[in-house]
Amino acid sequence: MAEEVRMRLDKWLWAARFFKTRQLAVEAINGGKVHLNGQRTKPGKEVGAGSRLRIHKNSLEWNVTVERISQQRRPAPEAATLYHEEEESVLQRKEATHEARLLRAAAQRPQTARPSKRDRRMIHRFTGK
Numbered sequence: 001m002a003e004e005v006r007m008r009l010d011k012w013l014w015a016a017r018f019f020k021t022r023q024l025a026v027e028a029i030n031g032g033k034v035h036l037n038g039q040r041t042k043p044g045k046e047v048g049a050g051s052r053l054r055i056h057k058n059s060l061e062w063n064v065t066v067e068r069i070s071q072q073r074r075p076a077p078e079a080a081t082l083y084h085e086e087e088e089s090v091l092q093r094k095e096a097t098h099e100a101r102l103l104r105a106a107a108q109r110p111q112t113a114r115p116s117k118r119d120r121r122m123i124h125r126f127t128g129k
Contacts, residue, residue: 007069009036010043015070017079018055018062033057053083060096063089 007015010025013034019025026043028034035054036045047053051066064083073079115123 004048005069006046006048007071008043009034009041009045009047012047012066012069012082013055015073015079016082017073017076018057028055028057059100060093061089062093 010022010029013019013025013028014022019028025034029041029043032040033056034041036047037052038054047066047069049066049068053062053064053066055062055064063086065086066082067084068082070079070082
């Protein structure tokens with residue numbers, strides 16, 4: 001019988017491109033930002049096909065199921081085939097990014113800075129000073 005392929009959680013998160021470096025993955029796992037099958041875990045915990053992960057990163061959340069294991073970090077389109085994300089998770093993430101974008105746009109102040117040199121010249125011409 002074939003043995004199931006398993007891999008360290010921090011390596012898998014790096015290979016699946018959730019984090020740019022393994023060190024960032026380790027910090028997120030130790031910080032409680034990654035849950036394996038509903039529980040906090042350690043970076044060295046083995047994951048395999050069927051493992052369920054909940055990943056919090058920058059106020060966004062991914063709920064994914066591990067589909068495959070890859071020993072190498074591959075391009076993003078290939079890395080996306082390593083897991084399956086729940087539809088609800090995708091919708092929540094899109095909604096959260098949309099809300100953040102709206103908040104950012106609302107928080108931006110209109111340009112009421114000092115007049116530029118050109119604006120000052122036009123003001124002086126108009127006022128006659």
